[in-house]
Amino acid sequence: MERVFYIVCAFLFLDTNANWVAKYGPFRTLLYSDWITCDHSKDLNLNVSATEVFFYDFQNDYNYSYTIDSAAEAIRNAYNLDVTRRLILFVPGYKSHIARNAPEIIRMAFKNVPNIYLMILDHSIYTSAQGGRVKSYERSVNYTYDLGKAVGQLLTKFRLIGFESKNIHCIGHSLGGQILGYAGSMYYNMTSEKVWRVTGIDPAGPCFSNSLIEDQIRSGIAEYVEVYHCNAGGLGTTSVLADADFFLNDGKIQPLCDANFFNSFGDSEARCSHKSCVKYWAETVSNPGWYLAWKCDSYKEFTKGKCAANEVTIAGYSNPGNATGVFYASTATYGVL
Numbered sequence: 091m092e093r094v095f096y097i098v099c100a101f102l103f104l105d106t107n108a109n110w111v112a113k114y115g116p117f118r119t120l121l122y123s124d125w126i127t128c129d130h131s132k133d134l135n136l137n138v139s140a141t142e143v144f145f146y147d148f149q150n151d152y153n154y155s156y157t158i159d160s161a162a163e164a165i166r167n168a169y170n171l172d173v174t175r176r177l178i179l180f181v182p183g184y185k186s187h188i189a190r191n192a193p194e195i196i197r198m199a200f201k202n203v204p205n206i207y208l209m210i211l212d213h214s215i216y217t218s219a220q221g222g223r224v225k226s227y228e229r230s231v232n233y234t235y236d237l238g239k240a241v242g243q244l245l246t247k248f249r250l251i252g253f254e255s256k257n258i259h260c261i262g263h264s265l266g267g268q269i270l271g272y273a274g275s276m277y278y279n280m281t282s283e284k285v286w287r288v289t290g291i292d293p294a295g296p297c298f299s300n301s302l303i304e305d306q307i308r309s310g311i312a313e314y315v316e317v318y319h320c321n322a323g324g325l326g327t328t329s330v331l332a333d334a335d336f337f338l339n340d341g342k343i344q345p346l347c348d349a350n351f352f353n354s355f356g357d358s359e360a361r362c363s364h365k366s367c368v369k370y371w372a373e374t375v376s377n378p379g380w381y382l383a384w385k386c387d388s389y390k391e392f393t394k395g396k397c398a399a400n401e402v403t404i405a406g407y408s409n410p411g412n413a414t415g416v417f418y419a420s421t422a423t424y425g426v427l
């Protein structure tokens with residue numbers, strides 16, 4: 091009797107507390123159908139100095155790129171910066187580089203927004219495909235901590251130039267979302283202040299969903315942390331650790347990405363849903379008020395209208411940032427698919 095009891099407990103423990111695995115160092119997780127090794131060591135001291143920062147001042151039709159260590163100083167020297175503008179940093183995901191789709195969508199979204207500077211990070215030299223999908227993802231995960239630290243240092247330099255923490259907004263897609271977890275923490279360690287907002291767009295799941303909380307994007311690394319879920323359990327995280335977690339549509343498979351249809355990216359269900367998240371979020375930049383989101387425990391209850399009387403907020407760029415908890419929003423009702 092006693093023996094049976096212990097066995098049952100062990101299984102429950104493994105099931106409900108995946109963090110247990112992470113304490114034993116590098117662990118293994120599934121990426122598509124392949125097992126990969128995940129390493130979140132903080133002492134690899136990888137050289138990330140070839141990471142590039144693309145800087146855009148659309149109002150003055152100015153753009154330039156610099157390597158990460160010299161970017162803040164170079165921009166200040168080259169340019170009469172208006173430190174009262176909002177500073178927006180976008181960190182794309184695994185394998186993405188400046189000419190890829192996600193950076194382009196974000197560039198277009200902010201092109202006509204006044205009083206901002208946009209910076210886009212290109213870390214592809216460390217995260218691009220090399221040695222196949224498994225090796226290159228493992229390598230990218232290895233780099234996440236040092237990239238996050240470098241981003242935290244970059245933002246700290248902008249703070250010292252005169253930008254205020256309350257004007258710094260960081261947005262990360264996929265691996266970029268997880269990089270921002272470390273970046274926000276690093277910024278806080280260096281300045282004793284938190285950046286205004288961190289927005290995670292379908293933060294990477296593989297190697298992160300089941301890792302320790304301090305290795306994930308989470309509440310506390312910015313004044314306000316919001317996460318948008320589009321492919322939870324696939325390429326996106328299942329963790330609900332932000333101040334507000336928004337599940338768009340069902341949060342898992344997006345409307346035009348169903349494997350039964352020829353989807354818009356000619357991609358797998360997961361990749362298509364994961365990428366759609368950037369487009370959904372970017373749409374909100376020029377559409378204040380999009381998308382209304384209701385506090386709700388599940389998609390099922392949301393679609394049945396059971397949450398219609400619950401707290402409502404805005405999932406998107408105009409999120410006032412005072413809501414906490416889990417929310418559901420439908421992009422489909424706005425015709426955004």
Ligand SMILES: *[C@@H]1O[C@H](CO)[C@@H](O)[C@H](O)[C@H]1NC(C)=O
Pocket residue numbers: 137138139140
């Ligand atoms: C880091 O890499 C850059 C080139 O990517 C190189 O110039 C620099 O010397 C390296 N730094 C160290 C400490 O190895």
Ligand SMILES: *[C@@H]1O[C@H](CO)[C@@H](O)[C@H](O)[C@H]1NC(C)=O
Pocket residue numbers: 146151152153197
């Ligand atoms: C960057 O600046 C160049 C001119 O130096 C301009 O031709 C180009 O359109 C700009 N790119 C963007 C994305 O604004």
Ligand SMILES: *[C@@H]1O[C@H](CO)[C@@H](O)[C@H](O)[C@H]1NC(C)=O
Pocket residue numbers: 129131134225226228229232
């Ligand atoms: C990741 O880092 C570990 C060291 O902690 C190393 O053993 C492993 O080979 C690295 N993986 C890749 C793909 O570079």
Ligand SMILES: *[C@@H]1O[C@H](CO)[C@@H](O)[C@H](O)[C@H]1NC(C)=O
Pocket residue numbers: 238239272273275276279
């Ligand atoms: C910031 O400091 C805390 C406390 O020392 C530490 O746990 C955390 O890892 C640091 N953040 C980064 C990004 O190194």
Ligand SMILES: *[C@@H]1O[C@H](CO)[C@@H](O)[C@H](O)[C@H]1NC(C)=O
Pocket residue numbers: 410412413
């Ligand atoms: C959040 O802020 C918005 C805009 O300022 C306001 O309309 C709303 O009532 C606030 N919600 C809560 C729960 O405080």
